[in-house]
Amino acid sequence: MHIMEGFLPHPWWEIWFAIALPIVAYGVYRLSKVTKKIPEAKPLLALMGAFIFVLSALKLPSVTGSSSHPTGAGLAAVVVGPGITSVLSIIVLIFQALLLAHGGLTTLGANTFSMGIVGPFVAYAIWIAAKKVRLPIAAGIFLAAAIGDLVTYVVTSAQLALVFPTAGGFFDAFLTFGSIFAVTQIPLAIGEGLLAVVLFDFLAKYKGQLLSAMKVIKLPTPASTQKEPKQQ
Amino acid sequence: MNTKHYIIIIAVVIAIFAIPLIIFPNAPYGGADSAAEEAISGRGYTPWFTPLWEPPSGEIESLLFALQAAIGAMIIGYFVGYERGKRAKKEIKETETAQ
Numbered sequence: 001m002h003i004m005e006g007f008l009p010h011p012w013w014e015i016w017f018a019i020a021l022p023i024v025a026y027g028v029y030r031l032s033k034v035t036k037k038i039p040e041a042k043p044l045l046a047l048m049g050a051f052i053f054v055l056s057a058l059k060l061p062s063v064t065g066s067s068s069h070p071t072g073a074g075l076a077a078v079v080v081g082p083g084i085t086s087v088l089s090i091i092v093l094i095f096q097a098l099l100l101a102h103g104g105l106t107t108l109g110a111n112t113f114s115m116g117i118v119g120p121f122v123a124y125a126i127w128i129a130a131k132k133v134r135l136p137i138a139a140g141i142f143l144a145a146a147i148g149d150l151v152t153y154v155v156t157s158a159q160l161a162l163v164f165p166t167a168g169g170f171f172d173a174f175l176t177f178g179s180i181f182a183v184t185q186i187p188l189a190i191g192e193g194l195l196a197v198v199l200f201d202f203l204a205k206y207k208g209q210l211l212s213a214m215k216v217i218k219l220p221t222p223a224s225t226q227k228e229p230k231q232q
Numbered sequence: 233m234n235t236k237h238y239i240i241i242i243a244v245v246i247a248i249f250a251i252p253l254i255i256f257p258n259a260p261y262g263g264a265d266s267a268a269e270e271a272i273s274g275r276g277y278t279p280w281f282t283p284l285w286e287p288p289s290g291e292i293e294s295l296l297f298a299l300q301a302a303i304g305a306m307i308i309g310y311f312v313g314y315e316r317g318k319r320a321k322k323e324i325k326e327t328e329t330a331q
Binding site: 001002003004005006007009010043046047049050051052053054055056057058059060061062063065066067068092095096097098099100101102104105106138153156160164176177180181184185187190191194195197198199201202206207 | 248
């Protein structure tokens, strides 16, 4: 999903910065608010940042005969919220732009928009919807992480198609880039979804109370069972 | 879910990425990012800005990618080990006070 350095001409790179930066700023605001309100959440922030770090460093082979990498941002969106995830994502993208010549500073806005904003917000929306229709937690996490990953690459395809339409127009170019990115990404998205399920299951087991304080999950019994003895 | 489920899921993840290598051993497996880059360059576009610094070789690039993954994996491993250790200690204490 990395648009390479210099591949977005004026005015596109400015446009994506203008869209992405306010949301990252909102993420910074959320970050300071959450860490003040729930200081115990800090290790979770580090953990989600680490998950994004690992997954976005792994270039994995796909059935299309090319390789790509997952993002890890979907799980982070569910656990710490999509705003904070945009901050975590931009940190990883800056690291890769400066040290790996992967992505770029001029395309940082566009890459943050696809990986750190649309992917996470879609993942978060899917998680909320999955909770509403009472899907099992594992199913909700899988769908949020996998679809959040895929959507990121669909956005990248659209971003490139907007700038580089073919003779057939935007949609034709979108399909061209989509076939490069999105199809390759399908098995990776499934893999990312499964890994997210494992890590989230561990978190729910060991950090259930913290997750419920952060309103990620509801703990079924303790609140009601603890009150009963007092009333007696 | 227990450890056995975790192992099964992780085995499935490994299979997802091993199967393409087995079915199509001769595919190029080039990066999708650079494929898109080539598709654009092929139409005569020249990027207007170049990276400030580029890893001088493929080896150095993979070093930095490995470093990125290692930093992340280290934090995840620390977190998981810390939480499991804390829980184990608490359980020992509980059984001691119960006795």
